[in-house]
Every structure is written in C-alpha cells, then in structure tokens.
Amino acid sequence: xxxxxxxxxxxxxxxxxxxxxxxxxxxxxxxxxxxxxxxxxxxxxxxxxxxxxxxxxxxxxxxxxxxxxxxxxxxxxxxxxxxxxxxxxxxxxxxxxxxxxxxxxxxxxxxxxxxxxxxxxxxxxxxxxxxxxxxxxxxxxxxxxxxxxxxxxxxxxxxxxxxxx
Amino acid sequence: xxxxxxxxxxxxxxxxxxxxxxxxxxxxxxxxxxxxxxxxxxxxxxxxxxxxxxxxxxxxxxxxxxxxxxxxxxxxxxxxxxxxxxxxxxxxxxxxxxxxxxxxxxxxxxxxxxxxxxxxxxxxxxxxxxxxxxxxxxxxxxxxxxxxxxxxxxxxxxxxxxxxx
DNA sequence: TCCCACTTGAGACTGAGTCTAAGGAAGAAG
DNA sequence: CTTCTTCCTTAGACTCAGTCTCAAGTGGGA
Ligand SMILES: [Mn+2]
Ligand SMILES: [Mn+2]
Ligand SMILES: [Zn+2]
Ligand SMILES: [Zn+2]
Numbered sequence: 274x275x276x277x278x279x280x281x282x283x284x285x286x287x288x289x290x291x292x293x294x295x296x297x298x299x300x301x302x303x304x305x306x307x308x309x310x311x312x313x314x315x316x317x318x319x320x321x322x323x324x325x326x327x328x329x330x331x332x333x334x335x336x337x338x339x340x341x342x343x344x345x346x347x348x349x350x351x352x353x354x355x356x357x358x359x360x361x362x363x364x365x366x367x368x369x370x371x372x373x374x375x376x377x378x379x380x381x382x383x384x385x386x387x388x389x390x391x392x393x394x395x396x397x398x399x400x401x402x403x404x405x406x407x408x409x410x411x412x413x414x415x416x417x418x419x420x421x422x423x424x425x426x427x428x429x430x431x432x433x434x435x436x437x438x
Numbered sequence: 439x440x441x442x443x444x445x446x447x448x449x450x451x452x453x454x455x456x457x458x459x460x461x462x463x464x465x466x467x468x469x470x471x472x473x474x475x476x477x478x479x480x481x482x483x484x485x486x487x488x489x490x491x492x493x494x495x496x497x498x499x500x501x502x503x504x505x506x507x508x509x510x511x512x513x514x515x516x517x518x519x520x521x522x523x524x525x526x527x528x529x530x531x532x533x534x535x536x537x538x539x540x541x542x543x544x545x546x547x548x549x550x551x552x553x554x555x556x557x558x559x560x561x562x563x564x565x566x567x568x569x570x571x572x573x574x575x576x577x578x579x580x581x582x583x584x585x586x587x588x589x590x591x592x593x594x595x596x597x598x599x600x601x602x603x
Numbered sequence: 604t605c606c607c608a609c610t611t612g613a614g615a616c617t618g619a620g621t622c623t624a625a626g627g628a629a630g631a632a633g
Numbered sequence: 634c635t636t637c638t639t640c641c642t643t644a645g646a647c648t649c650a651g652t653c654t655c656a657a658g659t660g661g662g663a
Contacts, residue, residue, distance in 0.1 A: 295609095324559040328611065332497075334610085372566055378561055378563075388550050399575045404569070407558055409567075463641095489650085494620090495621085616661075617646100617651085628639105629638105631638085632637080
C-alpha cells in the first residue's frame with residue numbers, strides 16, 4: 274500500500290469515529306506512513322525536523338490515540354526503546370530479529386496462530402492479543418560470528434529487510 | 439524444587455565457572471529463589487529490607503551477571519517494568535497474562551516450539567531465544583467485564599497462579 | 604457570534620536504569 | 634604473612650524515556 278493511500282485510509286477511519294485529525298496529528302501520521310518500525314523519540318525528532326513547533330507531548334498523545342484505536346502496535350524488542358508500527362490494513366504478523374545486526378523479519382504462520390488459540394482455550398481465557406518474538410542470528414552474522422570469536426558488540430540498529438505477506 | 443536446593447545448584451553452577459559468589463550476591467540470590475517473578479526495583483527493595491547496605495547498582499549488576507550466564511530471564515510484559523525469573527533447572531515455558539487482573543499462567547507446548555524451529559529455519563536463522571506472550575482475559579475477569587461496562591482500571595498486579603509441567 | 608469541550612506547547616517531574624570515582628575484598632605469588 | 638592485582642562494591646550523580654500539569658489556543662455546534 275502506498276503511503277498516501279494508507280494515510281487516507283487512516284484519515285477515513287478516524288473520521289468515521291469522529292476523532293479529530295488535527296493539523297499536528299496529520300503531520301505525525303504523514304511521517305508514520307513513510308516508515309516501517311520507529312521509536313517514539315525517533316518520531317518526535319522526525320516530526321520536529323519539519324515542524325519544530327509540534328511538542329513532544331503531542332507526538333506521544335498521538336501514539337496513544339492510534340494505539341487505542343487499533344491502528345498502531347507497540348513492540349518491545351529486547352534492546353532500546355519500544356518500536357511502533359502502523360497496523361492499519363496490514364495482516365497480522367510476528368517478528369524475527371537478528372541479535373547481532375538488528376535485522377527484523379516479519380513472519381506469519383496460520384498453524385502457529387491456531388495452536389495459540391487452542392492453548393488459551395484450555396485455560397478458559399479469551400485471547401485479546403499476543404506478542405511472539407524470535408531472536409537469533411541471521412545467515413550473515415552466523416558467519417561473521419565464527420571468524421571473530423570475541424563478539425563485536427556493535428549496538429544493533431533496527432532495520433527492516435524483508436516482509437512476508 | 440526447594441529454595442535452598444535451588445540456591446545450592448546456582449552456587450554450584452557459578453563455582454564451576456569460577457564466578458565469585460560474593461556475600462552481596464548471595465543475599466540477592468537468596469531472595470530470588472524465594473520468588474517467582476520480580477522486577478529489578480522490587481528486588482532492590484526486597485534485598486535492602488534485610489541488608490540496607492547493599493547498593494542498587496550491585497543488585498542490577500547481579501541481575502546482569504545471572505542473565506549473561508543463562509540463569510535468569512527477563513520478561514517484558516506490557517505494563518510496568520520488566521520482570522525477571524530464575525530459569526536454572528526449570529523447563530522452558532512461555533506466559534499467558536490476564537490484562538485485567540494481571541494473573542500470569544505459565545505454559546509450554548512442544549508443537550509450538552517445533553513450528554518455531556521450522557519457521558526460523560526457513561529464513562536461514564539460528565534461533566537463540568524467543569519470547570511468546572499471550573494477553574487476554576481470565577474466566578473471572580470475563581464475567582466481571584460484562585457487569586461493569588466501564589473497565590475498572592485497577593493496576594494489574596502480577597501473581598503466579600498455575601504452573602504447567 | 605459565543606460557548607465549551609477538546610487539543611496543544613512548554614516545561615516540570617518521575618522512575619528505571621546507567622555510570623563514575625574512590626574505597627574494599629580476596630586470590631595468587633612470593 | 635605481605636604485597637600485588639584484579640575484581641567488586643557503595644553512594645550518589647546522571648541520563649533518558651515517558652508522564653503530568655496548566656495556561657493558552659482551537660474549532661465545531663447552538
Ligand atoms: Mn512489523
Ligand atoms: Mn514464568
Ligand atoms: Zn544479522
Ligand atoms: Zn483476570
């Protein structure tokens with residue numbers, strides 16, 4: 274889905290629920306649709322780059338608003354601040370992350386989801402959501418790891434490489 | 439496993455690797471084996487209750503030490519600070535949490551683990567660890583939710599109710 | 604046009620976690 | 634036992650992300 278297209282769908286979604294899409298919120302959402310995963314502070318900087326008058330609080334409030342309405346998901350990876358991603362029309366997916374280089378792969382598996390449902394039923398729970406993260410080493414980093422025994426502790430930088438639909 | 443027993447196994451584990459179990463570390467571990475899940479700050483308070491001279495930094499360093507050696511796991515649930523739990527001799531398990539009352543259930547499913555392995559293989563990754571959290575409503579909270587429409591936003595308190603072996 | 608509820612900007616505040624500096628154990632070697 | 638050296642600890646300052654407050658701004662409906 275093209276960014277502008279996604280923007281308009283979100284615009285529509287909010288309008289349908291009479292949630293005001295103020296100018297500030299528009300700017301924030303405009304930046305979001307151009308990114309995959311981002312942290313709150315990244316988004317603050319990003320937005321302020323072009324609109325310095327938009328306050329930090331406003332960005333955080335917008336994040337909260339979108340989350341409450343199911344348009345945005347928060348993901349706690351293991352290092353650094355939580356990452357967000359728009360979920361609007363996208364299919365549900367989980368994440369696989371390389372601990373060395375920070376590459377993130379999105380995956381989805383129906384069987385996995387089905388097993389989850391069965392498990393939760395056993396306990397009489399009603400499933401609301403879940404978070405499934407796999408951590409490991411990508412092909413590239415596995416090789417690198419063998420050469421340099423001492424872990425070259427580069428701070429993993431998050432980056433999206435591949436998306437599975 | 440009895441607390442004292444678990445303590446001694448950890449003691450042994452560290453001795454085998456010539457990792458010093460100082461008096462301070464002993465006090466921290468002694469408290470840990472008496473708990474299920476705990477946050478770092480809870481542990482600081484807990485330890486300082488009986489040993490006020492043990493610094494906050496020491497508790498954090500001990501948490502890091504145990505994590506590095508695979509004796510302790512860190513879990514990011516969605517609200518509040520991350521929780522820790524000793525994993526020493528215990529079987530691997532994942533967590534199911536009630537969003538209303540904070541009850542935590544531990545579960546394990548071989549099929550789930552197998553599917554994970556298959557998925558990660560597809561991407562040429564080598565799995566190091568994973569985090570699988572299910573969030574929902576327990577039987578009790580489902581009923582309560584129907585009565586009081588407005589969510590009674592009690593701050594969920596973590597509590598272990600049931601363990602699956 | 605006026606009102607009122609909602610939204611915002613600015614900045615203070617909080618809590619969790621990290622870092623630093625100086626002093627304190629404690630094995631190893633002599 | 635004494636010295637050396639390395640590791641460990643304390644206390645408190647510091648950082649960073651996120652939350653809260655409040656006065657001022659905004660805008661849609663009567
Ligand atoms: Mn994603
Ligand atoms: Mn557990
Ligand atoms: Zn990698
Ligand atoms: Zn419950």
